[in-house]
Amino acid sequence: MTQRILIGKLAVLLASLNEEELGFLHPNLTEIRFCKGRVGSMNLQKVIAAVETAAKRERLIEDQHYRETHALYHAILEAIEGVTRGQSGIGEMKRTVGLSFAVVRGKPYLEEAEGEWLAVAFYGTIGAPVKGLEHEAVGLGINHI
Structure with a gap:
């Protein structure tokens, strides 16, 4: 491979695209290992669990490898900090995502010796638990394996 794969940029793009938009890119993503999902909650642990489960x-991560x-x-915690502007509480702060x-x-x-990395990106809304009072937010976390 002669070109770097910008996993963070790719993660943000994938998180922000809907299924129809992703269809335009999908044929070009055959060599990239990724997963997508959605989560809505006032509980931070549910957000973390949704990403980890996906x-x-x-099989992006192996359960038996700590x-x-x-x-x-x-990577999830770093991405959450972006969404929550450094205040990682959600429900206890009366807000939902x-x-x-x-x-x-x-x-x-x-350089092959640099090994593999994970990028986690979130795109969506955060705000008071009242429909229509939320705003857009994005977060990105990257960590080496």
């Missing part, structure tokens, strides 16, 4: 279901689960967890997410696994560096 990544495990799509370092992979650990890397995913830190409706998010699409993407997890991308890849080798973003040309």
Whole structure:
């Protein structure tokens, strides 16, 4: 491979595209390992669990390898900080999220020894738990495996 794969940029793009929009890109994504999903909650643990479950279901991480689960967890927390503007509480702060997410696994560096990395991106809304009072938000987290 002669070109870096920008896993963060790709994750943000995938998280923000709907299924119809993704259809235009999908044929070009055959060599990229990723998963997508949606989660809405006032509970941060449910958001974390949704991403972790999707990544495990799509075999982006191996459950028996602690370092992979650990890397995913830190990437999720970093991405959540972007969505919540550094205040990672949701329900306890009387706010809710409706998010699409993407997890991308890849080798973003040309040097093979740099290994694999995970990028987690969220795109959606955050706000008071009243329909119409939310606003858009995006978050990105990247961690090495």
